[in-house]
Amino acid sequence: MRIVDPTSGLGPADLTDLAELPAPSSGTGVLCGLSNSKPGATVLLETLGRRFFEQHGLGPMTVASKPSAASGAEEELLDHLGAQYRLAVVAIGD
Structure with a gap:
C-alpha cells in the first residue's frame, strides 16, 4: 500500500502508470473515493x-x-473497495 498525503509532503509518484493497471477481475475500475460523510466530502x-480523469x-x-x-469505516466496506479498485482517495476534511 502506498499512502499519498499532500499535507505532510508525501507527493504522488507518476500516476500515468495507474491508468494502465487492469481493474481487478472481480472489480469495476481503477479509482474510487471514500467519503467520511462530513459536509463537502462528496463534492x-x-x-x-x-x-484524475482529465489529467x-x-x-x-x-x-x-x-x-x-x-x-470508522466498517471492515466489510474497506475489503469491498480493496477488491474492486486499485486506488482509493479518502476525503477526511469538511
Missing part, C-alpha cells in the same frame, strides 16, 4: 475524480461513503 471527491485518464471514479462521520 471534494467528485471534483478530484474529474481532475491522468483515470476514471470514472465511484464514490462510497461511511454511514457516519462519527465512526
Whole structure:
C-alpha cells in the first residue's frame, strides 16, 4: 500500500502508470473515493475524480461513503473497495 498525503509532503509518484493497471477481475475500475460523510466530502471527491480523469485518464471514479462521520469505516466496506479498485482517495476534511 502506498499512502499519498499532500499535507505532510508525501507527493504522488507518476500516476500515468495507474491508468494502465487492469481493474481487478472481480472489480469495476481503477479509482474510487471514500467519503467520511462530513459536509463537502462528496463534492471534494467528485471534483478530484474529474481532475484524475482529465489529467491522468483515470476514471470514472465511484464514490462510497461511511454511514457516519462519527465512526470508522466498517471492515466489510474497506475489503469491498480493496477488491474492486486499485486506488482509493479518502476525503477526511469538511
